[in-house]
Amino acid sequence: MVMIDVDLAQDRLRLHFTATETVVGLVHDLDQPLSTVSSAALLRDPWHEVHGWRIGLGLPGVWLLGTWWRPHGRQLVALRRDQPALRIRLRCSHYDELLVSTPHPQVVLARLGERGIRNDALALLDGGRAP
Numbered sequence: 001m002v003m004i005d006v007d008l009a010q011d012r013l014r015l016h017f018t019a020t021e022t023v024v025g026l027v028h029d030l031d032q033p034l035s036t037v038s039s040a041a042l043l044r045d046p047w048h049e050v051h052g053w054r055i056g057l058g059l060p061g062v063w064l065l066g067t068w069w070r071p072h073g074r075q076l077v078a079l080r081r082d083q084p085a086l087r088i089r090l091r092c093s094h095y096d097e098l099l100v101s102t103p104h105p106q107v108v109l110a111r112l113g114e115r116g117i118r119n120d121a122l123a124l125l126d127g128g129r130a131p
Contacts, residue, residue, distance in 0.1 A: 004078045006086075008111045013037055014090070015078070015104045025056040025065030030076065030098070038089045040112050042105050046085035049099055050077055067095075075099055077094035087120070088112075102128065 005016040015030040022028060030040065043049060052075065061081060068075040073096035079085055083101035086108060086111010090096060102108055109119050 004100050004102060006100060006108050008034070008115075010110065011035075011115070013075075017078070017099070021065060021078070025078070027056060027066060027076065027078070030095075032090065032093055034112075034115055034117065036090050037112065039118040039119050039120040040086055040088045040109055042109060043085050043087050043099070046079050046087070046099050046101075049087060049097075050075065050079070070084045073097070074091050089120070 004021075007014040007016065011034045013030070013032045013034055013036075017025070017027055017029055047064075049105040050064060050068055052093035053066045054066055054068050056064075056077075058064055058066070063081065064077045066077060066079070068077055074094075075097045076095045077099045078101060079099055080101040084105045085099060085101045086105050088100065089099040090098065113119055
């Protein structure tokens with residue numbers, strides 16, 4: 001399985017999905033200004049952060065890919081088993097949160113931090129949940 005490509009260039013956050021991921025997850029590439037990112041965190045157990053009704057692929061504990069709808073928002077979820085994941089919180093966006101497996105989460109966090117985006121370290125301390 002290919003992991004999601006998280007790209008931070010030219011003050012933009014971009015997620016690139018393969019053609020297969022687009023079809024099975026009913027998702028499209030995401031391109032957001034970094035100004036919409038409010039915080040990011042490395043998650044120890046991202047599977048417990050997924051909530052709501054799903055549109056897309058759901059193989060719990062293996063692969064989750066799609067949009068999860070909640071009463072007050074939605075999550076773009078792209079999680080793979082045994083892969084580190086980030087929670088990226090957004091404001092003024094189509095999604096409230098991104099839950100994304102990425103091969104180098106510390107690099108993504110560091111690059112976001114360089115741009116003044118808060119690293120929500122509490123997510124590691126309390127098992128994945130932060131205020």
